[in-house]
Amino acid sequence: MKNRLEKFVEEHRDEFDVYEPSAEVWRSIEKTMRKEPKVFKLNFNWRIAAAIALIIGFGVTVFRVVNRPPQPEDSLARINPEYAQTAYHMAALIDIKRDELKRIQKEQPELYKEFSGDLERLDKNYQSMKVQLSGAANQEKLVEAMIQNLQLQIDLLNQQLTIIQRINSKNNQYENKGIAL
Amino acid sequence: MSLHRKTNPLETLVLDRHIDLVEKCRTGSSKAQYELYRLYSRSMFSVAMRILNDTGDAEDVLQESFIDAFDKLNSFRSESTFGAWLKRIVINNSINYLRARRVKFEDIDMHPEVDIEDETFDEEEITLKVDEVRRAIQQLADGYRTVLTLYLFEGYDHEEIAEILKVSESTSRTQYIRAKKRLLEILKQ
Known part of the structure; x- marks a missing residue:
């Protein structure tokens, strides 16, 4: 008989599956499955719905941006985009320096009050120019003045920070001397 | 059938x-x-x-x-x-x-000296036992074992095996017959 082996295997097929994997295999599978973020798969209808929602959302956003009342920053950008960018960088720099200045608030409250008072005056001036900007007759001039104001704020902050540094290094010197004595 | x-x-x-x-x-x-x-x-x-x-x-x-x-x-x-x-x-x-592991499944159609008819084996005199068959399979070379197990145990036909192993159908057939012959030889020992 030619097919004896085949018949034998077919009859005893299940008895051949005697190999048992170690418990470690499932642990690894479980670990991997838990680690993998579950990717949410939507069926076709939901995908269409999601796409429509996205399109509507985008449309609404575009509509709002287009119909928005003019904003001061926008007008600055429209009048002179280069200046607008300069102003943006300057404002960022001012923020950083102001944060530095804030560190002395606790140690030297008097000095801080004085310094920030000077800054506030400049900033108030800047804010009022910003408000005037959209209706101003001589916009270019006003923008230049705004940039100048920001530059002044930076200069002032630099000076203030230098003063603070000097005070600190003097204090350190005294302390060092005190130790030496 | x-x-x-x-x-x-x-x-x-x-x-x-x-x-x-x-x-x-x-x-x-x-x-x-x-x-x-x-x-x-x-x-x-x-x-x-x-x-x-x-x-x-x-x-x-x-x-x-x-x-x-x-x-x-x-x-x-x-x-x-x-x-x-x-x-x-x-x-x-x-x-x-x-x-x-660098096991290669290659077409063996290039070797006309293989005469399948001569390679049939007399299965009659061998008593088959599950454990012995299982152990004999373990002694087969990788290529033989793969074709034999796909055909004999997993129920694939030669057309499917050819597709899985990317060889020709006749290679699958020949390999199976050889693998089976080798298996029976081992069992006879």
């Missing part, structure tokens, strides 16, 4: 019962995943063991295959049973491991 079938009716019946488990797995239920693993790990591990002949590799393949299956569960369309689908993943991964 071929002894081999693509799906055993009994198998289909049993596996169809697991369809709701598969559905639960699709929602990410780790309990259902474990249930499926528990149901199929032994048979799938045995498939990998027969092809790879190495516990470590077979465990790696089993792990990868279940992860693949859980990840790709959305592409399982119930055209076949879950078991048949999973088995195909296990087999493909096992073959990849074999290839990484």
Whole structure:
């Protein structure tokens, strides 16, 4: 008989599956499955719905941006985009320096009050120019003045920070001397 | 009439019962995943063991295959049973491991000296025992063992084996006959 082996295997097929994997295999599978973020798969209808929602959302956003009342920053950008960018960088720099200045608030409250008072005056001036900007007759001039104001704020902050540094290094010197004595 | 079938009716019946488990797995239920693993790990591990002949590799393949299956569960369309689908993943991964071991499945049509008729073997005088057959399979060379196990145990026909191993159908046939002859020789010893 030619097919004896085949018949034998077919009859005893299940008895051949005697190999048992170690418990470690499932642990690894479980670990991997838990680690993998579950990717949410939507069926076709939901995908269409999601796409429509996205399109509507985008449309609404575009509509709002287009119909928005003019904003001061926008007008600055429209009048002179280069200046607008300069102003943006300057404002960022001012923020950083102001944060530095804030560190002395606790140690030297008097000095801080004085310094920030000077800054506030400049900033108030800047804010009022910003408000005037959209209706101003001589916009270019006003923008230049705004940039100048920001530059002044930076200069002032630099000076203030230098003063603070000097005070600190003097204090350190005294302390060092005190130790030496 | 071929002894081999693509799906055993009994198998289909049993596996169809697991369809709701598969559905639960699709929602990410780790309990259902474990249930499926528990149901199929032994048979799938045995498939990998027969092809790879190495516990470590077979465990790696089993792990990868279940992860693949859980990840790709959305592409399982119930055209076949879950078991048949999973088995195909296990087999493909096992073959990849074999290839990484530099086992080459090559066409042997170039060797006309092979006369298949001469290679038939008298099976009558050999008493067959499950354990002995199993052990004899382990002694076969990788190429022989793969073709033999796919045909004899996993129920693939030569056309399918040719596709899986990327060889010609006649190569699969010839390899099977040789593998079987070698197996019977081992059993006779």
